[in-house]
Amino acid sequence: MSVRYLLDTNVLSEPLRPQPDEHVLHMLEQHEGALATATLVWHELWFGCLRLPPSKRRHVIERYLMEVVGPYIPLLPYDERAARWHAEERARLSQMGRTPPFVDGQIAAIAAVNGLILVTRNVNDYSDFHELHVETWHVT
Numbered sequence: 001m002s003v004r005y006l007l008d009t010n011v012l013s014e015p016l017r018p019q020p021d022e023h024v025l026h027m028l029e030q031h032e033g034a035l036a037t038a039t040l041v042w043h044e045l046w047f048g049c050l051r052l053p054p055s056k057r058r059h060v061i062e063r064y065l066m067e068v069v070g071p072y073i074p075l076l077p078y079d080e081r082a083a084r085w086h087a088e089e090r091a092r093l094s095q096m097g098r099t100p101p102f103v104d105g106q107i108a109a110i111a112a113v114n115g116l117i118l119v120t121r122n123v124n125d126y127s128d129f130h131e132l133h134v135e136t137w138h139v140t
Contacts, residue, residue: 003074004034006111008120009044012037016064027137036074038110040103082109089129098128108132
């Protein structure tokens with residue numbers, strides 16, 4: 001199976017929530033092998049984990065990142081194509097007075113230039129980008 005979806009931070013972290021959205025868990029399982037994420041999301045996940053004091057929760061997150069995400073979810077880089085797409089979209093949106101958060105733009109760019117569907121809880125954060133397919137798997 002080829003990669004079809006780029007997962008945002010809030011989707012990859014869903015299994016760690018106290019009461020995860022069952023539909024998201026189902027979709028992660030159903031599309032296993034068709035999932036990827038951005039190196040920026042990988043950074044956000046690790047940054048969030050490393051800000052926690054040593055604890056059982058931090059240990060669970062570290063194990064999830066090292067044993068579930070790292071080995072099985074490919075990481076896609078912010079490369080030259082993504083940088084160009086991002087710059088064009090930032091310029092376009094800035095002229096409209098709708099400058100997006102920088103990291104959201106980078107994540108959108110990685111999805112767009114790789115022809116992937118960006119899966120996020122925050123669909124509105126990505127709604128202004130052109131040629132970007134976005135969907136949510138969150139029901140609750």
